[in-house]
Amino acid sequence: MAETDLQDADLDTPVQGEGEQFDEENRLKPEFVRQVRASLRDDNEDSTYDLVEPLHPADIADLFELVERDERATMAAAITDLMSSEVIAELNDYVREDMLEDLDPEAVAEIVELLDTDDAVQLIEDLDDADQRAILAEVEAEDRTAIEAALAYPEETAGRLMQRELIAVPDSMTVGNLIDYLRSNDDLPTEFWEVFVVDHRYHPIGSCQLSWIMRTPRDIALTDVMKRDQTLIPVDMDQEEVALRFQKYALISAAVVDDDGRLVGQMTVDDIVHIISEEAGEDALLMSGAGEGDINEPLREAYSARVRWLIANLGTAVVASAIIAFFGGAIEQLVALAILMPIVASIGGNAGTQTMAVTVRAIAMNQLTKSNTGRLVLRELKVALMNGATIAVLIGIATALIFTPQLGGVIAVAMVVNIIISGMAGVLVPVAFDRLNQDPAVASSVFVTMITDSMGFFAFLGLAVASGLVSL
Structure with missing residues (x-):
């Protein structure tokens, strides 16, 4: 139909x-x-x-x-x-x-x-x-x-976020004792993946999957069949870090322990799926300043979340406008500068956004730490140099053919400078927020945009003046 x-x-x-x-x-x-x-x-x-x-x-x-x-x-x-x-x-x-x-x-x-x-x-x-x-x-x-x-x-x-509904049994039990306990106790959860084994202090010392229990003779002690290696989740661990542990160790469920190491709950993979989806969407929306981005969000809350970042963007745009105003006399002398300025800002902004997205993701996935920050900065510097050289050749030749060779050289150099600055801003701004214990996705885009726009204009117009193409 x-x-x-x-x-x-x-x-x-x-x-x-x-x-x-x-x-x-x-x-x-x-x-x-x-x-x-x-x-x-x-x-x-x-x-x-x-x-x-x-x-x-x-x-x-x-x-x-x-x-x-x-x-x-x-x-x-x-x-x-x-x-x-x-x-x-x-x-x-x-x-x-x-x-x-x-x-x-x-x-x-x-x-x-x-x-x-x-x-x-x-x-x-x-x-x-x-x-x-x-x-x-x-x-x-x-x-x-x-x-x-x-x-x-x-x-x-x-x-x-943890579930308190779980099954925990003492380490003195055999497989047969456990099966009888599961069958005779009507107050136990009806759906579970594994059984936690605890000592007399209620500290988890191992876990048994149901498949192991069903295939093991009744007289075998749980301590002989249980899995001793566990990934224990501290009760105060952030949900994003919990999700990363589930992903890293391919967990289906994990015990949650308090400050004394006592078992207080469990996290299961169905909870983690929601967390991963929530965190991924949250970071993307924070980078855009769109608040929670839920179409069911009340209008007043949506307005409040978005307008403050637009006001912040207005403030950063003033910085770029001030640089343009400073070179106003030079722009009046050569209209081509005004025609080409948006290209410099646009390419620099895109380059910064690409690097920022990679950096924020690396931080969120725990791929970027203090031990490899220098390596990432160097890597992105190399990428920026290659990108800058490629774009500079293309824009330089086109500008030389349409306007003048001298202006083509100016915009080519400015493009390399701006893409390098954009690449470094895309790395260093999110890293700085992370070091200050702030969410790097929250306001990185505002500052990266300010840096790429203002530095792009300054490099292009400054080089035009320095080359003698125009004067202030």
Whole structure:
């Protein structure tokens, strides 16, 4: 069916057949979303339920983002028994907050009790303190204690993100004891990858994967079959460093320990996938000054996040304009300078952005440390020299043919100088932010742009004056 046909499809025509709610890229089709919205407008709860019921929890969460804000509460009421913990956990943060605003503390508490600790914390951590207290007052004591303990840790640390639901057993057990324990205890997590083995101080000393347990004779001691080499995650470790450890050591899960080395939780690979995706998107948005960049972000927050960087860019642009003003007399003498200046700034800016992107990624991936910073600077200097020489030859010949050979030589030298400066700025600015314990992605682009533009103009116009082509 053509795209125009899809857009004009009758809202009352049901989507037939499993999987026909999705397009070839596994996204919910526009006509399916329109059908759901039409049933919501008609207050037809049965129709809404029938449409939504076949969807996976993650797709239901996506559907909440696609309907209008004032339709979300109605849809949630129509599909109450489909609002599982998986749906709540997959909801966009802003969408979830909007929905929570329409619910009383008792209703939110019921949702919280359905979730694992890490998901429950994520659900309420951005709420006001008063709202948090009201919700936690309605939560059972055991769950409330676990959530409050997690909220006590800083944001984006292992302690805030870890799951407290895990299986830990003493090192005195045999494989048979463990199997009997797993079968007879109804309070254990229903889904797990490995069992942690702890000593009398509750320090993790090893782990056993389920596949090992199921294939080992019952009389074998756990200490004889467990894996002793572990990657332990400190409770205060930043989530980005946690993700890097999972990637480096190919982990499925890992124990989280407190300052005394006691087992307090675990991180699993599904959490890490979210962290990696979040960090990657966050760095890209920070480099552009676009804030969180979420299309569900309130207008006021989006405006506030973006406008401050535009104001900063305005300030740095003034620096470049001041340099142009200083050489105003020279530009008046040769209009070609004004024609060629944007080329110098544009090429320098692109060169700086390329180097900055490489550097920020290297810092984020722990590839760039104090021990190899000098090597990276030298490498980028060589790349800048090669790039500068290539671009200088091209622009120099073109300028010589269109204008004059002397002007071609000036812009060629200026291009080499600017690309070298841009390359060094692209490395040194993010490294400087990192050394100051600031996120190198936050404001690097602002300063790199200022340096490349101002130094590009200064080099080009200064060389034009120095060569005698024009005078001040």
